[in-house]
Amino acid sequence: MPDRPMPAFPELDTQAYWDATKDKKLIYQQCSACNTVVFTPRAHCTGCGSDNLKTLQSKGEGTVYTFSVVRQNRQPAFAEMGAYSIAYIDLDEGFRMLSTVVGVKDPTTDIEVGMRVKVDFERQDSSEYLVPVFRPA
Ligand SMILES: [Zn+2]
Structure with a gap:
């Protein structure tokens, strides 16, 4: 049976997310400017566009x-x-x-x-x- 499809690594925006899975951690982001919770991982806040996102563990x-x-x-x-x-x-x-x-x-x-x-x-x-x-x- 062939492998299931996975992203092509290194993956630009989600690499930290995938790296965390190796330690069985589920991470997400929260904007430091407007507190919007952001998922899936990305470079900018979906609420205000800020690139000041902190990574948190769910x-x-x-x-x-x-x-x-x-x-x-x-x-x-x-x-x-x-x-x-x-x-x-x-x-x-x-x-x-x-x-x-x-x-x-x-x-x-x-x-x-x-x-x-x-x-x-x-x-x-x-x-x-x-x-x-x-x-x-
Ligand atoms: Zn924001």
């Missing part, structure tokens, strides 16, 4: 905002996975990220909008970086 706890279940994916790297979820997670620090909810018996029935989840990190294939996923809290 506790990795949040709720499922919405989700979908992919029952079959013919992309070779995903073909043998079976059903899996794609979910937007609202982190308690105030940002939303696209991820997946794992660790449920059946993703077609065991995931609910609003359920509490906590981040975990999975190694994908041969990549040195870990991928943040979420498990029921």
Whole structure:
């Protein structure tokens, strides 16, 4: 089975984010000028355009905002996975990220909008970086 798609590293704006995954840390940014929480990592604030962003570590706890279940994916790297979820997670620090909810018996029935989840990190294939996923809290 081929490796799953990953960014091409070094990755200009998100390198620090991916480096943090190696230590199982989920990081995000907050603007020092206007306090806007910024995710995904980038060079400028989405609220005011300032480049004065500080990097913070998330506790990795949040709720499922919405989700979908992919029952079959013919992309070779995903073909043998079976059903899996794609979910937007609202982190308690105030940002939303696209991820997946794992660790449920059946993703077609065991995931609910609003359920509490906590981040975990999975190694994908041969990549040195870990991928943040979420498990029921
Ligand atoms: Zn700002």
